[in-house]
Amino acid sequence: MEESSIQPAKLTYVRDSISFEVEGEVPIISALSPKNPKIEIQLRGSNMVLDLGELNLNKLVGKYEYKKSFKLKYEPWMESSMVELLFYQGKNIGSPTEKKILAKGVITTPLLAKVGKVNPDEPIPQVGLFIPTGSLNKDLSRYGEFSLLFSSGSSKITNSSANEKVLDSLKKFILKYPLITSIKITGTQSPESAEGKNSKLGMDRAEAAVKYLTDSNLLFSDSLLEVSSRWNDWFDFRLLLRDFESLSTQRKDQFYSILLNGQDYQTQSIALRKITGFNQVSRDLFPKLRAAKIEIQAKPLSGLDQQQTAKLKAALEGSGVNSGLSQLEWAIAGESSPRLDDKEVIYSKMTELFRSALPYNNLAVVKMRQAQRTLDPKKQAEFWEEANRLLDQAAKIENSPYVLHNQGQILILQDKTWDAYKKLSDASVLTKNEDFLRLNESLRGALDIIRGDYKLATLRFQYQYSTSKDFFNKGLAYFMSGDFANASLSFEESVTAGRSYGYGFYGLALIAAASGQEEVALIHLKRAIDSSELLYQKSLIDPEFEELRQTQEFFEIFK
Structure with a gap:
């Protein structure tokens, strides 16, 4: 199978799939042809094997030829898999006569986009948008x-x-x-x-x-x-x-x-x-x-004054009593409470007192953030289900962009990215609020990256950002679209906004590796893997660093 090859040489995740074409020839080097020649192809992972079937061999003078295209729906185990050919001959086919690995790993750079999922040893991402009162901007730094x-x-x-x-x-x-x-x-x-x-x-x-x-x-x-x-x-x-x-x-x-x-x-x-x-x-x-x-x-400053706080306490301790607070004052109380448990109590009470989308939406956000903080998948699913129920109730009262955004965020966390994108797109149509659009479009842009619309993704990030996450997603959009200059600036801004956030360094390493700057790539990669176990593991299998892995210097940084 010396003449076997695969295109592209490095498998790449594109729009939820990986596509490649295998071709080659088996030479007939004497009067005796190979007996019952057969070539099978597999995608092999550490604990999974996907049998891709037998290749059709076309017999010509002096050789057999084969060529076949594949398109596979991507699954997480494939990231560290390999494409392997197995050659058999003879009547009693047992073990293959010859094996050949055509490709190792899958480039999944678009999946680095930060969309709110929780990763081990990293800060819990903040998900969901509370409907603001209009008098406070507490959630918007x-x-x-x-x-x-x-x-x-x-x-x-x-x-x-x-x-x-x-x-x-x-x-x-x-x-x-x-x-x-x-x-x-x-x-x-x-x-x-x-x-x-x-x-x-x-x-x-x-x-x-x-x-x-x-x-x-x-x-x-x-x-x-x-x-x-x-x-x-x-x-x-x-x-x-x-x-x-x-x-x-x-x-x-x-x-x-x-x-x-x-x-x-x-x-x-x-x-x-x-x-x-x-x-x-x-x-x-x-x-x-x-x-x-x-x-x-x-x-900005936030919260109720002393007299309003006393009324709030009386209302929460009473049964169905409002104690004279307006809906705005209730909303301010919920918005200014730092603890999720306190917000839950206030917004729950508000659903009894007011017919408004705000308490239902904001209580749903509380449930979403509680889901982020549990390691129990069953409990997490229950929180998401409860949040969706509350959002459905809010949607019946008001067609709110915040409700649509939050529904989209839950769908993302449930890996339903295409449905999520529709929700986020509908949300952007409903408002011209700059603060909302900055957050909604950044999440939408992250999905554009995952969906393979890299040029479109760069247009989503035309807002002023301050967090490492948003700068990283912006850099990733530029990197995937081939604009290394703007990608480098955004990754550096990500690093500047938070030195302990390793993704900006990982992005800079990707640019350096793609530009053939091995020494620079290793410097940035070292900083990335020191800050994140996930990036540590990813760098060991990422085909983007395949050439670097041929050097002793690459493994030195892991010591």
């Missing part, structure tokens, strides 16, 4: 980014109109969203010679920004504050270049081809300066790199 600028080579913040404007914007943001969950201050330096030859200036700028905010009566808990610097790093420059409108797409591609080639900073710097238009780019963008970038995650 807000992200703010502000940059204080410095003079060349300096770490002293000047009271320029630009910096005063930044400070004013920052104060307004915090006033609107006072519940700060994290603040990150990063000092950056431009590649200009006046910026120095070490990273001290960047850190000095970051610390100057901390003092500047403190002196402006903006105080932050040390546990929420992260202070760092970047130097000899083109990451911030790439972000600025992406939105630089004075440069053509073709010229930007020239920059990106250098910035993403995996070479060291100095080599890239020399190459960049040779590009036509570099002087204009450096003149306009380098001053923006003399900065301290301030990134804040925050939420």
Whole structure:
């Protein structure tokens, strides 16, 4: 079976299936042909064997030929399977005379898309959308980014109109969203010679920004504050270049081809300066790199006052008593309660008091999140069933995009992705609310990736995101569509948003491996497998890293 081959050489998951074609020939090398030749094909996993039948042999002069196409519905066990040919001859066929493995593993990169499923040793994903009251946005964290600028080579913040404007914007943001969950201050330096030859200036700028905010009566808990610097790093420059409108797409591609080639900073710097238009780019963008970038995650205040809380307690302890609270006040109470158990009690009571989609939908979300927290499959199915019943009741009262989104989310968790996609699509039609669309379209985009509509998926992610998960899904959409430049930016944003979230590193490793940058791929892969057992196991069988697995360096990173 020396002449046997398979196309594609690496099996790939596409639209819930794997397709391939096997062809070859069996030579007749003497006057005596093989006796009763027969070739069988199997897809073999560690605990499963799928018999794909016998190949039809067409006898010609001097050889037998065979060719056959296959399309199989993908099942999880196939990811680590192999396609194997078995050759038999003779009347008493027992063991095969010859075996040949044509392909190992299945590329399942689209299935990395994050859609809310729980994986071992990873944080439990937040699923379901509560219908908001309109007065609170507690479930929607807000992200703010502000940059204080410095003079060349300096770490002293000047009271320029630009910096005063930044400070004013920052104060307004915090006033609107006072519940700060994290603040990150990063000092950056431009590649200009006046910026120095070490990273001290960047850190000095970051610390100057901390003092500047403190002196402006903006105080932050040390546990929420992260202070760092970047130097000899083109990451911030790439972000600025992406939105630089004075440069053509073709010229930007020239920059990106250098910035993403995996070479060291100095080599890239020399190459960049040779590009036509570099002087204009450096003149306009380098001053923006003399900065301290301030990134804040925050939420608005929420909850009832003392008098309203007393009324709520009386209503919950009574029997069918409302105690004078309005539906909005009940909804605020449920929305501001941090514990799922408390939300369950409040929304359950609301279904007795008000004919509204809100309590039914929000109680369903509670059930969905309780399902995420149980390891018992039977109990999980019961939670989903109860959530669906509540959502059906909500749908009878109001045609709500939130209800449709949540129905779609449950269908995804039940592996009914095609039905889920229809629900999410219908949900997007019903509203123009930017916050809702950002979340609904990101989930819809993740399904586009799984469904194989990669170009369409990139269009779903045209919103401002702040979580590692959304940045990763966005990067995955670009990677699958072949746009490595935007994929790399999104994966790096995923890493920046959460260093412990290994999927961004895995994405960067995929890009490096596809670009032939083995050393860079190994660096990113090491960071990915250190953060996730699932990625650890996947990297050992992923055909995307087949060439890397031929090297000793690959196995060194697993020690």
